[in-house]
Amino acid sequence: MTETTAAPARRDAPPSMIERMTLILDAFNGPSARLTLEDVARRTGLPRSTAHRILDQLVRQRWLAHHTFGYGLGQRALGLGGQDGGHGKIREAAAPYLHELQVTTGLVAHLAVLDGAEVFYLDKLGGRLASSVPSRVGGRAPAHSTALGKAMLAWLEPEQVDALLGTGITRLTSRTIGELGTLHQELHRVRQRRGLAFERGESFPGIACVAAAIRGAEGPVAGLSLVGDIHTPLENVAPLVVTAARETAQVLFPGSAAAGRGGRTRRPHADRPVPEHTWSTATMNRLLAVDGRGDWM
Structure with a gap:
């Protein structure tokens, strides 16, 4: 008996910008998490171009930080979690x-x-x-x-x-x-x-x-x-x-x-x-x- 593994169905992108931003922030599962653009697009189901555009906005507003090895939570996001950004x-x-x-x-x-x-x-x-x-x-x-x-x-x-x-x-x-x-x-x-x-x-x-x-x-x-x-x-x-x-x-x-x-x-x-x-x-x-x-x- 053989089994086939179906590819996960692509979710419809949330209609509002706030929902999309929240979806991206939720993809980071801790203060030390590092995700690439591809990781974010895969975890959120957002098109790569959409994810990239929103990531840039989140970095400019300090919700995320762009490091050499990917994106991580920024000072605003860490502050909301009771952290002081280290x-x-x-x-x-x-x-x-x-x-x-x-x-x-x-x-x-x-x-x-x-x-x-x-x-x-x-x-x-x-x-x-x-x-x-x-x-x-x-x-x-x-x-x-x-x-x-x-x-x-x-x-x-x-x-x-x-x-x-x-x-x-x-x-x-x-x-x-x-x-x-x-x-x-x-x-x-x-x-x-x-x-x-x-x-x-x-x-x-x-x-x-x-x-x-x-x-x-x-x-x-x-x-x-x-x-x-x-x-x-x-x-x-x-x-x-x-x-x-x-x-x-x-x-x-x-x-x-x-x-x-x-x-x-x-x-x-x-x-x-x-x-x-x-x-x-x-x-x-x-x-x-x-x-x-x-x-x-």
């Missing part, structure tokens, strides 16, 4: 390194995540300079105008950057990058500088910042930065930011190659003095001169 875990992992950065340098230290075209501040530590830096926990800033934003955008695909920022970006000051083409050039320089991103007066006049991304296997998950006034020699403390970001990533993603070099994670020592030159002058000159002018934007 922010609590990120804050816990970064806390000792953020504290060490602030105490060691005396500068203002930030922890932030990328939320669409903006950075969203998860933590801020600062001494006497804190009140002069116009940022706050829970606040936002345009990603293209901040070192934190550029540090994270640098590890996304160019198409993802374009999708997040749209067709145009605005200038906050005379030094803010105002064109997508120029921003892509700067993001290339960030990658050449081992992930170091700088900004001087791009968000607010008189404020300077250096940042590095905390990276996982699927890309940047957050960023750390140090902020001072426009005259702060950020090149001296830049390696500390890179190290703190890499070691935070090792705590979040043990054994991940994207998190940086392997080995035991160093325990923070907040009483370590700031070295006068943490990298050699030749190394810093090479890193900062990748655009041929010895300057950062």
Whole structure:
């Protein structure tokens, strides 16, 4: 006796956009679920073109996130489920390194995540300079105008950057990058500088910042930065930011190659003095001169 397996009957697509969006969101069975476009179309019974169009809209509205290995639930969807998008875990992992950065340098230290075209501040530590830096926990800033934003955008695909920022970006000051083409050039320089991103007066006049991304296997998950006034020699403390970001990533993603070099994670020592030159002058000159002018934007 032989048996035949009938192909599942294709369901009629729900008539309303809300029903179709709900159908797609219901296809994700947990916070860590990753689905390709084909997976979504198969699970929902929607035509591939329809699923793709709705997925793009859900990503733009942060109900979903588009990762290297597929789509996953975004910050809005995770928030409705009582989750914080992993922010609590990120804050816990970064806390000792953020504290060490602030105490060691005396500068203002930030922890932030990328939320669409903006950075969203998860933590801020600062001494006497804190009140002069116009940022706050829970606040936002345009990603293209901040070192934190550029540090994270640098590890996304160019198409993802374009999708997040749209067709145009605005200038906050005379030094803010105002064109997508120029921003892509700067993001290339960030990658050449081992992930170091700088900004001087791009968000607010008189404020300077250096940042590095905390990276996982699927890309940047957050960023750390140090902020001072426009005259702060950020090149001296830049390696500390890179190290703190890499070691935070090792705590979040043990054994991940994207998190940086392997080995035991160093325990923070907040009483370590700031070295006068943490990298050699030749190394810093090479890193900062990748655009041929010895300057950062």
